[in-house]
Amino acid sequence: EVQLVESGGGLVQPGGSLRLSCAASGFTFSSSSMNWVRQAPGKGLEWVSHISSSSSTIYYADSVKGRFTISRDNAKNSLYLQMNSLRDEDTAVYYCAKSIAARKPFDYWGQGTLVTVSS
Amino acid sequence: DIQMTQSPSSLSASVGDRVTITCRASQSISSYLNWYQQKPGKAPKLLLYAASSLQSGVPSRFSGSGSGTDFTLTISSLQPEDFATYYCQQSYSIPYTFGQGTKLEIK
Numbered sequence: 254e255v256q257l258v259e260s261g262g263g264l265v266q267p268g269g270s271l272r273l274s275c276a277a278s279g280f281t282f283s284s285s286s287m288n289w290v291r292q293a294p295g296k297g298l299e300w301v302s303h304i305s306s307s308s309s310t311i312y313y314a315d316s317v318k319g320r321f322t323i324s325r326d327n328a329k330n331s332l333y334l335q336m337n338s339l340r341d342e343d344t345a346v347y348y349c350a351k352s353i354a355a356r357k358p359f360d361y362w363g364q365g366t367l368v369t370v371s372s
Numbered sequence: 373d374i375q376m377t378q379s380p381s382s383l384s385a386s387v388g389d390r391v392t393i394t395c396r397a398s399q400s401i402s403s404y405l406n407w408y409q410q411k412p413g414k415a416p417k418l419l420l421y422a423a424s425s426l427q428s429g430v431p432s433r434f435s436g437s438g439s440g441t442d443f444t445l446t447i448s449s450l451q452p453e454d455f456a457t458y459y460c461q462q463s464y465s466i467p468y469t470f471g472q473g474t475k476l477e478i479k
Contacts, residue, residue, distance in 0.1 A: 288468075290416075297459065297470055297471075297472050297473045298408075298410075298416065298459055298461070298470040298473075299470070300461075300467055300468040300469065300470065303466070303468070312466045312467075314467050315467070348415055348416070350416075352463075356404060356463045356464065357421075357463060358406040358418050358421035358422075358427075358461075358463060359406070359408075359416075359418060359461075360418050360421075360427065361418075362415035362416055362417070363415060364414075364415055365415055
């Protein structure tokens, strides 16, 4: 059974940093692309970042470029999102989602972790 | 960026009804169109990919069609568990944009 479990969310002040993690199991993590998608309270879905299976290809949404860094550790079956210079508008539930490759659908999602940016 | 526009934004329907949701892309995305279902407090779930391919385990009452810029999601006979919010998403180019969502409510 595919499982994606996010952690690391919480309350942080504007300008602060947070590192999210996503623990994967039930599939060959090292062969899958991974993504972060966020959802602000009461709002729709926003794609944040994509990383290929070997980390050779990485993409970001313009809204987080230069502030967020996606990475993965295939030996630990884990995905990460380092979030720096956080803003109020980064407040959201952050989901990790797997896809077979770029341009493919997100076939499994984690349950999400809430990040709240507030003073 | 490719803009995805869903209509309607909300919809009231009854169990047994046939429902259609449309999604329009601001430029051609071939068939790189996916549909997700999200229930309150839960993660999105993939329903259809490549415009018309049903994800494993998804009931056959869900179907999709379209290519280029215009797409539809159809539920042939609404069941109580289908009341949720539905999102389309293009995976043709970065950034992978979503529609604003269609909230399907019980009439």
